[in-house]
Each structure stands twice: as structure tokens, then as C-alpha cells.
Amino acid sequence: MDNPHPWAETLPLLYEHLWARLIRGVHDRHAPARHPVLATVNAQGMPQARTVVLRGADQAAATLTFYTDLHSTKVEELRASPLATLHVWDASAHLQTRIDASVTLLTGDDVSETWQRLPEHSRHAYSSGPAPGTPIADSLAYTKTPDQVAFAVLRLDIQAIDALHLGPHHRRARFTRADHWAGQWLVP
Amino acid sequence: MDNPHPWAETLPLLYEHLWARLIRGVHDRHAPARHPVLATVNAQGMPQARTVVLRGADQAAATLTFYTDLHSTKVEELRASPLATLHVWDASAHLQTRIDASVTLLTGDDVSETWQRLPEHSRHAYSSGPAPGTPIADSLAYTKTPDQVAFAVLRLDIQAIDALHLGPHHRRARFTRADHWAGQWLVP
Numbered sequence: 484m485d486n487p488h489p490w491a492e493t494l495p496l497l498y499e500h501l502w503a504r505l506i507r508g509v510h511d512r513h514a515p516a517r518h519p520v521l522a523t524v525n526a527q528g529m530p531q532a533r534t535v536v537l538r539g540a541d542q543a544a545a546t547l548t549f550y551t552d553l554h555s556t557k558v559e560e561l562r563a564s565p566l567a568t569l570h571v572w573d574a575s576a577h578l579q580t581r582i583d584a585s586v587t588l589l590t591g592d593d594v595s596e597t598w599q600r601l602p603e604h605s606r607h608a609y610s611s612g613p614a615p616g617t618p619i620a621d622s623l624a625y626t627k628t629p630d631q632v633a634f635a636v637l638r639l640d641i642q643a644i645d646a647l648h649l650g651p652h653h654r655r656a657r658f659t660r661a662d663h664w665a666g667q668w669l670v671p
Numbered sequence: 672m673d674n675p676h677p678w679a680e681t682l683p684l685l686y687e688h689l690w691a692r693l694i695r696g697v698h699d700r701h702a703p704a705r706h707p708v709l710a711t712v713n714a715q716g717m718p719q720a721r722t723v724v725l726r727g728a729d730q731a732a733a734t735l736t737f738y739t740d741l742h743s744t745k746v747e748e749l750r751a752s753p754l755a756t757l758h759v760w761d762a763s764a765h766l767q768t769r770i771d772a773s774v775t776l777l778t779g780d781d782v783s784e785t786w787q788r789l790p791e792h793s794r795h796a797y798s799s800g801p802a803p804g805t806p807i808a809d810s811l812a813y814t815k816t817p818d819q820v821a822f823a824v825l826r827l828d829i830q831a832i833d834a835l836h837l838g839p840h841h842r843r844a845r846f847t848r849a850d851h852w853a854g855q856w857l858v859p
Binding site: 491492518520522523524528529530531532533534564566567568569570572579581583613614615616617618619620621622623624625652654655656667668669670671 | 679680706708710711712716717718719720721722752754755756757758760767769771801802803804805806807808809810811812813840842843844855856857858859
């Protein structure tokens, strides 16, 4: 059986393909990379995970960007341990991408231009008032008031990308910043 | 605008619905809960995440089960820190489910009956030889020889479930074992 995904057969093609799919996630809200899972570790050493929205992907710098409410639990966790893993499952490509990164939190003047470009309806996700996760008596007993002070950007500096392709033969590779993204095949 | 998902409106209905969707994941390979993301923490304190296949869901005991190769990195991580979070994004229900759990690793005689029931073609995922993640010179320079000794079951004893429903109004609730799954609304 031929491999329906020839880009999985060499390390350089695979690496270019990974980035093409990440970049598509920034521009196409239906692309799998649009909604990755971001995993972090909380103060008790518990792993935590949530869906996030990919906002930027820069292959040359090997960085990804996300927006967040500054009062969210993930910000608290990343302040204590600025390490994250991002997970994308791309069903049509039969491709699992896992990205290890160090995370920088950008706030205030560093993100004011980004805030200015946000459409009004998007600003409700960044609000003053009770933080996400606060107990409330009824499901809708909350309001969200857009607040520029609550808007933050997470910049992920990628350290390693692990790609697993499930085809007629499974293939797995790991690309690291330390190795200038040359890549290494691994047992799947 | 009416809520197209009335099950999100009360804590008991929401809890029952969460379990119905988990149980569907066991029996329907196209259900979103079939392929959750399992997050763990490695020895360096880095979060790690990968797609897993849901094999069992027991609402009365509040447990979930998964199969794994005993030589996989996640087993090594769970032996050091037996805590995990499971993440399911159910696009059609607009529902994110996050499950905190303590994890028990079952091997040997405890899983031999389960191994006997596995179809032959499924056994290749549990093999002797180089462990998953071992560097290799070429993408296909590996073989997988089914080996019962490599077969293990992960039992997740659920401690808490956090559900986020994105509707005309967003709703979020947390259900805990300590609270006998009564549930608590949270600010989304």
C-alpha cells in the first residue's frame, strides 16, 4: 500500500509539513491546529489541560502565540512553572503533533496594539470581575466586562516537536531547537 | 436564542450527559470521547500530552480505562507521578470536559483476561523490542512483535470533572468525588 502522505517520508518534508499545518491553524478556523490542547502543571504538581485558540505561528523564530484572560488558572500555573506542551491531533492527516515549549507572558504596553486590533465581540473573553473558575450560585450568575488590563498574550518558544504519523507504516520523529530542527526518527 | 443543549442547564442533567458522552466513546469509534488527550508530568516537571483510546467507562465507580505499552514514556511518568488530566473537546456538543484523576497501572495476571480478548491485529501496539521513542537511523527501522508482557491497563480513578459548555450563554461546572458529584457552577 502506498503512503497517502508522502510528506511523512523524509525529515525535511515532515518538518515543513508540520509548520504548514500550524500556520493554517492561524488563518483557517476549521483547521485542526486552530484549537490545540495546552497542557501545563499546577502548583500541586497536577497536569492540567484545556483547549486554546492559535493566534500566531512564526516558523523562523519557532514561536506560537495565544491570547488569554490574565485571571485564568493557566496564567497562574505558567507564572509558577513556565513550561507547556501543546497537542494537535489532525485526523485527516493521521498526524499527532506535540510541542514542548517555554512560555513568556506578555501584558500591558506589550500587548496594547494587539488589543486595539481585537474586534469588540472578542474582547468579552478578557474581563474584569470574578475570575474564571470562581464558584457561583447559578450557572449564569456572572457578567463579562471587557477590560484591556485582563488581556494577555502567551508566547511559546518551541523547544521540541514530536510528530507521529499513523499510516500503512507508522512514523515518528522529534525535531529540537538545540539540533536546529534537523530531526531524528524514533520508534513509534 | 434558546439553548440548543438543554442538558447544560442543570447540574444533574449536565452530569448525566457527561457520562453518556464518555460511555459513547467506549462503544463508538467516531465519538469525540473515543480519543481524548491524556496529560501527565515527566520527571523534569514538564507537562506531557498524547492521544489515547478510551476502552472502558464505569459511572458507578467513576473510573475510566485505557490500554498502553508498558515501555511507553507515559508509564514511566505515571510511575513517578500517578496523576493525570484527561481532555475531551466535543465539537457538536460545544462541550469541553476535563477530568482530574489518580492513575493505577495494572499488569501481568491482572490484565491477562483483557489480553486474551484483544484481536490479533490490536496486539502489535504492545511489543517487545526497542521502546517507543528510541532513536532509529531510518523511519521504518523497527519491528513490533506482540508481547503480552508489554500489555498494561491504566485505570483512572476520577477525582474531579470540569465541564465547559459554549452556548448562547457559556456555562461551567465542576463535579468532585469528595462532593459525591453534586456539582458546583463556576464562572466560565
